[in-house]
Amino acid sequence: MQLIPCPWCGPREEAEFHYGGQAHVAYPGDPSALSDEEWARYVFFRENPSGPFAERWSHNAGCRRWFNAVRDTRTHDLLAVYRVGEPMPEVTA
Amino acid sequence: MSFRTDTGGAIDRNTLLRFTFNGVEHTGHPGDTLASALLANGVHEIGSSVKLGRPRGVVAAGSEDPTSLVQVEAPFSEPMLLATTVELYDGLVARGLAGQGKLSSEPDPARYDAKHEHCDVLVVGAGPAGLVAALTAARSGARVVLVDEQNQAGGALLGVDEYLDDRPSAEWVADIVAELKSTPDVLVLERTTAFGMYQDGFVLALQKRTDHLGFAAPASVARQRVWRIRTRQTVLATGAHERPVVFADNDRPGIMLASSARTFLHHYGVLPGSRAVVFTTNDSAYCAAIDLAESGVDIAVVVDARPEAPARLAAECAARGIEVRAGQLVTGTEGPGRVTAVQVGDDRIACDALLVSGGWNPVVSLFSQARGTLRYDAELGAFVPGRELATVRVAGSATGELDLTACTRQGRDAGAGAAAAAGFTSGSQVPLPASDSRCTARSGLVLWRVPGNDDASFVDLQRDSTVADVLRATGAGLRSLEHIKRYTTIGTAHDQGKTSGMIAAGIVAEALGVELSEQRPTTFRPPFTSVSFAALAGRDRGDLHDPVRVTSIHPWHVQHGALFENVGQWKRPWYYPQPGEDLHAAVLRECRATRESVGMMDGSTLGKIDVQGRDAGEFLDMLYTNMMSNLKVGKIRYGVMCGVDGMVIDDGTVIRVGEERYIVTTTTGNAAKVLDWMEEWLQTEWPHLDVHCTSVTEHWATIPLVGPKSRAVLAAVAPSLDVSNEAFEFMTWHDTEVAGVPARVCRISFSGELAYEINVTAWHGLAVWEALMAAGERYGITPYGTETMHVLRAEKGYPIIGQETDATVTPQDLGMSWAVSKKKPDFIGKRSFARAENNRSDRKQLVGLLPVDPAVLLPEGSQIVETDRLPEPPVRMLGHVTSSYPSAALGRTFALALVRSGHERIGETLYVPVEDSLVPVTVTESVLYDKEGARRDG
Amino acid sequence: MTVSPLAAWRDRLAALAPVLDVAEVPFRSQLTVRVSDPDAIAAMGATLGVLFPSAACTFTSGTGRFGDVEVLWLGPDEFLVTASPGLRVTIEEVLRGALGTVRGSVVDTSAQRTTVVLQGAQGREVLAHGCSVDLHPAAAPVGTCVQTLLARTGIVLQVTGEDTLTVLVRSSFAEYFAAWLADACTEYLAVP
């Protein structure tokens, strides 16, 4: 059972969290202006890197806050957590 | 004949324990394991092997034993236990296994539980290194947990008869344990095996708490406990397992690891036989030979594979009349079952025990699980821990160190280092003990196998895997140990290859002509020792298996004989059968009563979310497909929610309670999901919006009051409310008092009938329900459950999210284009509605189906085909039946279905395969009852 | 006529007394407050006679015109105000007044959760069977307030005294919580 450091509550067990997929995928400003392909890219396509990956987590069973985390997908190690709106920090994997 | 010594060992000779093994009664003593008691009775044949049926005995004294598998039959049947780890109790009944056991068909009556424990320093293993590590950490003030799999601390010291600082080692151990136990925030767990090491200092350990009490185990005490330990730093002092040497017919009962024979002698007061041959590649087995000789065992010969025997030990043997043959090998054994003779060179030496030592394998399983890398130590012939981890240290023989003082020094350093890393400064230093051991810690010769009959040279005794199997694997071109493990199954039994894995790796390396240092060892995975499912389940069984959520009105439903349906974790009344009624009869009655007079249900499980803020309207406009910001205060609107892909995810009503405040309802199953969905958008996309969402699902009890007489019933309990159609219009709400309780009454309908939804705080739910029942008595008010609710809504073509939808269904597919705003510039899902895929004419669409035979009930989930005869496969499926019921109102059966191009097919006849026949059905609109909506106003 | 979620459990909870004094404290007034503006937070605190908690995972208590009031930190802009029964309507009004036109919300959630008080030296031990948060007095001193999981339900756990724990549990999960707690005490009842 991995610990995930909630930026508000501190480290808690993974079971308290909900995964939200890739971070920094913004809702398009004007969806109607996008081509079908561009829209499909927003809806269906996500990165799947081997290594550091910025993703969203929600501390569901705790403070219910969404936050971002950089996770190394090879090890599951969380390299950094940061609050929504903050830029992705530099990490060394 | 008894093989019990007169003195010595940690057993109580004054107390007899009776037990039965393979149908024969024996006795043993407190302190025995089943294995030691059997050996004391001269019983060496425990079971037989899984594939070849060869007799098997006891190879090792502890949990590394590959062969002594038994099934305990009483007090409770439990398969696949090791006789070496079953503590003896009075009345134990067990039998040996032929490699596999049988699960009991009875529920296990014992309690099992789990407990979380947090510490600064976890020490695994209470041998000399672990004890010193734990005490060093404890003296620093750290929170320490010490786990050890034995029933008492001491580790390897339990199996020897040695002195530390000129006193019995047991005294040294006892002093340390006493100090640990009297130190605050130190937890010493005996009979506890750390079986899994995971990320972030998470270690699972299984404690056997009452197994050893047998029939006397108190029912109220958890028999086994899974400790969920979260530690900042870990010291692994897991020791080393003695490694055998493989030779022909090395699997006979009576062939045992030398150190294990020594352990049976010193810890249990048991002799392995009358006449023993010792076969070794290193010094340590000499101590076994000398100790056993001094206890009366005739040591026929010590066969030392090394060209020269160690002079001092050889002299000690000579002084006791023990022959030592250096530079020789055991090449085979004989015996009908148990070994009766050993072949050494050209000599056949009679014996009833063969004690083998091939060196030592550090126990690196947990270190490896913790992602520690392993390195091959050529001198030791074993994989040892590589680089230390930031939070995991290794001490003692688990590092490959064999000298006791050096081991304890490592323990002290590791304990101090771990405590320091956790932020504690060391306390007074723990002195290191001096040992009188005659066996020096010299490494021996690395010898994996003695050439001979490969088909009878067993590498993994439990899997019946031989040298021949390994060579077959390498001969077939396999090179990776992982592949060979799977091909040969070596290391996949209960013991996870504790005694066989290293040897297999060595034989593979030899066969391939590669260095072991270039081979990657197989990955160690939890659990280190077997853990029963009962222990893993713990208390999450029976009523506690999954929470049962109930509403405030639940006790009434129980009292009135409701049968329940699970909706998510909720228990909802399914129907309320009267005597003699089955589901269909009860539901027809409930439906009829509701459509003809008045019915009532418990709708408290509906999700309810309070949405407040200046931008609440704008927010809801984005979430729902239709417009919510223009809803007037006092009004209610039905809404559909889609994902960004345009697929329906939930529906419900939106109630505007104030200029900046709405209450939205969700389906029962999606309450938490919808709130999460809202928070996700608010927090991650639109933090600028002034909106806050709060769940009030359980604050409110919700009671739909449904049917033409609902107005009269409501009027009777809400005297201050004008219930007339003019004053209380459809899709509006009023705050009032119902049965004297503040209530919010909404006029909404999920059945097409005149209906009200009464909301009161959950504390008042039961009282208001009862008041409504009383007020409705003169109209024959009928409580109904989810089944009737489903029929009533299906007759009106109202879809149920999750039944008519499955994440591939759009509002348009459901015929709900009317609920999709054309005016709003954007909302979640809107852009997807313009995708080509969403506009295909052959999308599956919601329609009604009327079986041509009005008595035929279509099974839900049935497929739908186009023709009255099935063509050759593949048959084109047009869709499936989503809901199907008999209807009191329609006087016939009906169904809802998702059908390709369904909306264009209205009027067509399609076919539904039901068992062997094709049932003809007529496609209709989804609304089958009261199409003109005449019943809505009562 | 009001019924609290654990009314039917009163005797069974009381029977745990040798181990823990467990009692539901029903019908407490509970208001969920969402606010982040420091002035509004101060104003709300002032009107209740209690300082809102400024540290995550803590709660504060105070006494004012509504008697003893506690404010629980539930999230960075989320608080739960709890007080004696019968005050929910007035406190909601007062808090709404203190909030004024500032961004935020006040919602009556009194019946959403029920309150259970566990008193006894073994309370932390018993909860450790299902709660992964470190409950050691050094890690969870008096004043701690965490939202977490207990076995298979969410709870709000307040450390209200050296040997007193207060658990807020969703009403629909209350019976599960009570059943879990009673079962967890089985062993402690047997081995005093």
Ligand SMILES: [Zn+2]
């Ligand atoms: Zn949090």
